[in-house]
Amino acid sequence: MSYQINSLNQLIENLAKLPGIGKKTAQRLAFFILKTERSEVMELAKALVSVKDNVKSCSVCFNITETDPCEVCTNPRRDKSIICVVEEPSNILTIERTNEFRGLYHVLGGALSPLTGVSPDTLKIRELISRLEGDVNEIILATNPTVEGEATAIYLSKTLGNLGVKVTRIARGLPMGGDIEYADEVTLAKAFANRS
């Protein structure tokens, strides 16, 4: 390219580092930002920095939070006898949206994956076990229904089962609004096996 606008190129390069945003999308976004009010762009820039400065990990459940321990862990109205185990903090946001679960959480920070070097020691499993010393009655395993998530759930149910705590796994079956016609075999098999 024979001509360059430095600050624009810098922005395009930085935007292109975001996941799912290629060079063309980054360019489109950069031109949109050029046309946007300065105050709105400042707000976005501030929000970016603010997230890095204010959001940390809860020392109890490893959820993301602005206060430590997090809002869920300190909330007196939540049921401290049930812990829902998830892979990532983003899963908690999704589960909270259902208003179905009123217990506590525990974020593993991933799922077992020998290929990418994620072993039980890499995950926050030891921290989960140490939390069982309280009055915990049930652990709900809400890892993803993927190969890694299932492996993690199996590993945890064995490890935690030995400690005498009740361990359950979220149901796998047909998604609501789904169509049996388009269900894959594994999901359909699970839906039959777990019929109620």
Add this chain to the structure above:
Amino acid sequence: MSYQINSLNQLIENLAKLPGIGKKTAQRLAFFILKTERSEVMELAKALVSVKDNVKSCSVCFNITETDPCEVCTNPRRDKSIICVVEEPSNILTIERTNEFRGLYHVLGGALSPLTGVSPDTLKIRELISRLEGDVNEIILATNPTVEGEATAIYLSKTLGNLGVKVTRIARGLPMGGDIEYADEVTLAKAFANRS
């Protein structure tokens, strides 16, 4: 949602304002930013502000630039007798990438569109006409091959033709690597009409 992380929500809301980025993508980006090094996030934030502070419009051709007049207008090695008319500054970036055109540019700031209220007065057409007083031999109309772009090209070729300057339109035909099988009728008709 019963629980909120303010700075994260703020970031998600701000990201969701960008074009083509919905709530879910914004959430995914926000969680990516949470995991990114602070220095990299700072760089992105700075690039955002820098673009707003440093990039302005060239007073001659209305291209975006950090210096006024812009690099293209002041470059002594560019052919000042040809002006390529485009709709948006982003078009110039794309044209420059081909290394095909060595003249000057003129950004209209859009295309004629009576429905959305874009009239000849809204576009930088008067400014284009005032540039013809120099030694301009040819105007290349590189507006988009859309209804609005074609209308603008027809309007300009009439207006500028009356002033005695040579006016050309970029060719419309089958895109390279394309397939006649999948070409639409309008494009194919143009490709036949403009055969060379």
